[in-house]
Amino acid sequence: MLESTVAAIGPLDEAAMVAARDLQGRLTKPAGSLGALEPLSVRLAGLAGSCPPPLPEPAAVAIFAGDHGVHAQGVTPWPQEVTAQMIGNFLAGGAVVNAFARQAAASVTVVDVGVATPLPMDPAAVAGPAGPRLVAANVRPGTRDMTVGAALTRDEARAAVETGIRVAGGLIDGGAGILLTGDMGIGNTTPAAALIAVFAAVDPAAATGRGTGVDDETYRRKVDVVRGALDRHAPDPADPLGVLAAVGGLEHAALAGLILGAAARRVPVLLDGVIAVSAALAAAAFAPDAVGAMVAGHRSAEPGATAALRHLGLDPLIDLGLRLGEGTGALLALPVVTGAVRVLHEVATFDSAGVAEK
């Protein structure tokens, strides 16, 4: 399934992009006055293969949750149980992602791809029929500690990637016009930093940040943990499954799959923070053309996110200093994406409106 998905990912449609560029030039506004929205609208036309491309509606957020063996190295101040507890919060509608999803009229799907501790409540009891949905797809109860051995076997990494592909397919079959990445996993900024260091070829110190907010001593340890894991495994960036297995996380692997699944169906995928962009690097290593389907929602405060976005050649739409995850930054950026496409649908041309050109 991974191989057939990768094989289905192709380049942007040049004719649709030419048509979108031409249309942008005829709309009643000075050329270029919509800044980054103009090239974004052109790219989305190329992705859809039509001008105008469909409005990116409805939106669906998929939050992949997993735990991390590297938690044992003291890389985060938070107890591991918070991952499972926050799933309870997502399903009850009480997290920031739920508030932003209600505002954006986006659905919320929570995917347990590798949580280590029991979920706190019966998900069916908390989520109403139209409320957040839980997909039970636990590959294993958290990764192994990457400082001791490989975080995952190749088969486990593949199972997580294919879970992400399946979730993308299910959401798109259900009518979603855009997918938004979300993540939850105490400790997951450490494997995100390791993935970014490998794929973007930057030093662990440049890829590692303070995550949920670690002190100076923990930050130094975290950089040492990332450096030690990379020295130990020497992962090959040309072998993305091997990299995900060595130093990744189950939610990172599943997010790479979600991105590949969206790209294969030519549906845009709006990236959230540092975990999403680390997974996007893996997706791009599987299929370079997948970058055409990616929209960078925001610039996470994590330094690794900027390194990853630079490597992908993507400019984030908003920059608010967010570092929460869950899909929150992607949800805040969604109206910008919709606006970029709506312009192609609704704005009059100089000709049709009888407005003189310069």
Ligand SMILES: O=C(O)c1ccc[n+]([C@@H]2O[C@H](COP(=O)([O-])O)[C@@H](O)[C@H]2O)c1
């Ligand atoms: O999205 C981001 O850029 C982001 C930056 C820092 C932290 N997070 C969230 O915080 C958790 C990981 O932080 P940590 O310090 O435990 O590695 C995890 O649940 C992420 O969703 C997310």
Ligand SMILES: Cc1cc2nc[nH]c2cc1C
């Ligand atoms: C409370 C809390 C909420 C989160 N949401 C995403 N990551 C998180 C980490 C913590 C600790």
